[in-house]
Amino acid sequence: MDESYPYRVEVTAHAGELQERFSALLAGAGSGEVVTVAGRVMLRREMGKLAFLTMVEWTGSLQLFAAAQWTDRFAELKKLSLGDWVAASGEVVRTKTGELSVRVASWELLAKARRSFGDKWHGIADTDTRYRQRYADMWANPRSREALLTRSRAVSATRRFLEGRGFVEVETPVFQVVPGGATARPFVTHHNALDMDLYLRIALELHLKRLVVGGMEKVFEIGRVFRNEGLSPRHNPEFTMLELYQAYADYHDMMALTEELVAHVAREVTGGTRLDCAGRALEVAPPWERATMLDLVAEHTNVELSLDMPLGELRSKAKSLEVPVEEPWGPGKLVLEIYEKTTEPHLWGPVFVMDYPKEVSPLARDHRSKPGFVERFEPVVAGRELGNAFSELTDPDEQRANFEAQAKLRVAGDEEAMDLDEDYVRALEYGLPPTGGLGIGVDRLAMLLSGSEAIREVIAFPSLRKEAGPIS
């Protein structure tokens, strides 16, 4: 029966373009222009010898205006189900009641919708159905398609922004022998021919910095990374990361780049820099606030912290702030935990949280004037960490020492501690110039721009448990 459907349609016009082009067409008037449009019938109003169908396609919606008097196979047209794909040809007109329409002379059924798209007013509310059957969700809930489109535009605008500044886009391996560049548990897979286990990358970092060693002075990758961790409204096991590295730059340059990038993308995607997140306004135009972690903690808790304090004092301060403490933690980890538990949840931003303890930042370079700290920041926007950046550690000996310290943590049971990547140290031995690096969670950025509260809204096919039972 499939051969009864056409293989091809010569579509000559789209709803969005027609709505714009004929915005001045008067009610009751014809345009004299004959077009062929195609899309899905999503609403149907039939009145005897007249019928009005709301056809929806990618660029917008358009009314099909049919009548027994001028439409081929009118009786058949009236029998279309909501969701059927059609192509229709006829004059562009505006009806008496002011709706831009194609006055259908001829039409074709392109595909039948054997399943319906849910409630035409409420859409599909069940999140499981929405995420598993995104193809249905996109029709039932226009917000879903908008969020995905926003994401696409954001990625595109990001690429143009970086290319405009001379960055080169590259692709680095997903399979890695030593997963590095972040502290996270990896997914493991196995290569049969080589008979070895491989890890799916948890970050892009180490390969991109190798490329800087190789001479790519401005390099970036937008790529999928994989972390074997829990799911939440803000976490998906596979997610998209933008990482960029710029030779001769430091973390101050990365702050400037971050705020300009986000503001640029916001303008390109939403038309402005004032965003609405969960009903709360957010201005992302530069300059963003810059504050050190310790100052922010002091501001939010009235507790002054210092890495020079005796460990016992830091522990007792943590306990007084109701921050749970674990035995092996050093002062740096304690400070970070105190920040994350007491202060970060209250930040809205945009704010650059600067100067992290060295102890928790094995890939970042020592702060040029604050012992025990590194030149690292995380941008917090709309209360969420948007990324992570630093003046990159360039010294191979120090890098090796940091890896070895991580190895000790791993032996002590920290499954997220980094492995020693010998080849990366070797690359540093060839010489990494001063370099600024920045990572941005692309999904988080898309959430920001689309006003989404859940990461699954901006991932077309989010990770889900295997569908239970037979598909019905």
Place this chain on the structure above:
RNA sequence: GGGGGCGUAGGUCAGUGGUAGACCGGCAGACUUUUAAUCUGCGCGCCGGGAGUUCGAUCCUCCCCGCCCCUACCA
């Protein structure tokens, strides 16, 4: 992984210890300017699954499954 909530028709939801309803969709019909069109008719359902309590369970109890939220790790 721990704590809480939810699961009724294709969709959105209501409801009761006596095996079930509304609206939308679908099907059949009326209607020449509709905008979630309207009007008439039709229920299309193992009330998530299993066990128990009961004369009787969709409703009460327990277990399981699934989803959501909070929490933990993180971007």
